[in-house]
Amino acid sequence: MQNIFKKVIQAKDKYNSSIIFDSRLIKENDIFIGLRSNNRDGNSFASDAIKKGAIFAIVDNNKLVHENIIYIKSVQSFIKKFTKFLLGVYKGKIIAISGSVGKTTTKENIFHILNNNQFKTYRSFKNFNNILGLQFSIMNMDINSKFAVFELGINAPKEMDNLIKILQPHYSLLTAIEDSHIGNFKNFSNLFANKIKIFNSRRLIKGLINIRDDNFQLPKKITNKVKKINLENLNIVSRKQGIFVVSFKNNNSFQKIYSDKEGVFSETAVLSFLFLKLFIRKFSNKKFFYKEAILDSRGKIIDKLYKDKIIRVYDHSYNASPYSLKKQIIYFDNLKVTKKLCIIGSIKELGNQTEKYHRALLDDIKNLKVKRIILIGEEFFKLRSSYKTFNFYKSHKSYINLMKKDLEYGKNIFVMGSRLNNLDKVIQNIC
Numbered sequence: 445m446q447n448i449f450k451k452v453i454q455a456k457d458k459y460n461s462s463i464i465f466d467s468r469l470i471k472e473n474d475i476f477i478g479l480r481s482n483n484r485d486g487n488s489f490a491s492d493a494i495k496k497g498a499i500f501a502i503v504d505n506n507k508l509v510h511e512n513i514i515y516i517k518s519v520q521s522f523i524k525k526f527t528k529f530l531l532g533v534y535k536g537k538i539i540a541i542s543g544s545v546g547k548t549t550t551k552e553n554i555f556h557i558l559n560n561n562q563f564k565t566y567r568s569f570k571n572f573n574n575i576l577g578l579q580f581s582i583m584n585m586d587i588n589s590k591f592a593v594f595e596l597g598i599n600a601p602k603e604m605d606n607l608i609k610i611l612q613p614h615y616s617l618l619t620a621i622e623d624s625h626i627g628n629f630k631n632f633s634n635l636f637a638n639k640i641k642i643f644n645s646r647r648l649i650k651g652l653i654n655i656r657d658d659n660f661q662l663p664k665k666i667t668n669k670v671k672k673i674n675l676e677n678l679n680i681v682s683r684k685q686g687i688f689v690v691s692f693k694n695n696n697s698f699q700k701i702y703s704d705k706e707g708v709f710s711e712t713a714v715l716s717f718l719f720l721k722l723f724i725r726k727f728s729n730k731k732f733f734y735k736e737a738i739l740d741s742r743g744k745i746i747d748k749l750y751k752d753k754i755i756r757v758y759d760h761s762y763n764a765s766p767y768s769l770k771k772q773i774i775y776f777d778n779l780k781v782t783k784k785l786c787i788i789g790s791i792k793e794l795g796n797q798t799e800k801y802h803r804a805l806l807d808d809i810k811n812l813k814v815k816r817i818i819l820i821g822e823e824f825f826k827l828r829s830s831y832k833t834f835n836f837y838k839s840h841k842s843y844i845n846l847m848k849k850d851l852e853y854g855k856n857i858f859v860m861g862s863r864l865n866n867l868d869k870v871i872q873n874i875c
Contacts, residue, residue, distance in 0.1 A: 449529050455499050463583045472497035527582040534587050542596040542642050543619030545768040550619050551595040553716050553737035558591050560729045566592045573597030599625040604641040616642045617719045618653040624765040627795025636660050643670050650722040675711050682710040703733035707775045748874045750851050760860035761867035764791055766801045776858040777812045784814045785854035789861015790821025798823055806831050821865045840866045844873050
């Protein structure tokens with residue numbers, strides 16, 4: 445097995461090879477791993493991967509014979525051992541980022557901050573944050589980097605235990621603990637207890653948690669390593685001077701940093717600054733939020749041509765929690781732009797508190813200055829008789845058929861909700 449590890453590392457060094465599970469994504473000199481799942485046997489795509497230019501393929505089907513196919517007894521076992529080997533030889537520091545909201549953007553942002561301060565940094569791919577996604581990102585990591593930043597995501601108990609057991613980070617950040625996926629946990633206390641297991645790494649040096657509820661205390665065994673903050677208490681203010689100047693008060697002293705964006709992204713800048721300051725003394729660049737950190741559907745602003753006018757779309761269609769949705773809607777409501785339209789999708793995985801949260805959101809929405817509101821999803825649709833001034837649609841499909849009148853009106857459209865509502869397809873139909 446060690447010989448295969450060395451062969452993979454040599455190929456990565458020589459050809460800048462990526463390790464790929466999906467043969468459709470193979471590029472010249474990539475390495476294909478034939479992973480079995482409930483729906484397919486990746487071994488059956490090994491020959492196709494070789495034809496497409498893979499330097500070699502790793503499989504656990506001994507019937508596949510080719511000079512560039514490497515047979516092993518178990519691909520799953522190989523992945524587990526190879527990730528452990530890579531983390532063992534890695535000389536840099538591992539950063540883990542999780543939280544109920546903003547973890548992908550924060551992970552991307554910290555990557556850009558570190559790189560722009562001359563620290564060679566690797567970061568995990570997109571939002572690949574479950575066990576397999578973490579293993580994929582570890583296998584593709586740059587072992588010559590100074591820092592490696594990984595996103596960890598959980599939506600059920602005990603998942604963080606498994607992720608931390610693999611990664612064992614040196615530095616950990618929890619961006620927030622809110623009600624996302626709470627339907628999969630007993631209660632908020634159980635969700636909190638599972639989230640903070642990110643700090644259970646045996647290699648942990650420093651950690652930071654942002655939490656609004658002061659009633660939740662960290663276990664004594666980690667309090668000397670983990671700092672607790674509440675961003676809402678830091679009096680964060682941003683003003684534009686070319687880029688945005690972000691001022692805030694921390695530990696009775698005023699701080700000033702810079703950001704490409706305002707609103708919630710100013711908070712991301714402050715959170716990133718406070719976290720990185722735990723283990724980096726000096727920064728050559730004082731910008732702490734980079735617009736490149738915003739991936740598709742996570743707050744990007746898109747200009748779409750509709751007939752003879754430009755419609756500006758504030759695209760948050762990837763996901764939402766009750767807290768993040770309320771915060772982003774308020775920010776949009778206060779924007780000094782005209783002809784606003786809100787398209788809001790319902791929120792999934794809230795369990796037996798689904799109705800309570802959606803009623804609370806509808807009550808908040810009633811107080812907005814924006815009056816053109818579209819609500820999509822069964823969770824909202826069930827409450828339509830109590831909120832007759834809003835426009836309810838059971839699915840994105842039923843709204844798309846009737847959205848033309850809203851497009852005739854709107855110039856600035858806010859879109860946000862759980863991704864299962866397929867709001868990205870609504871945006872695609874703005875044309």
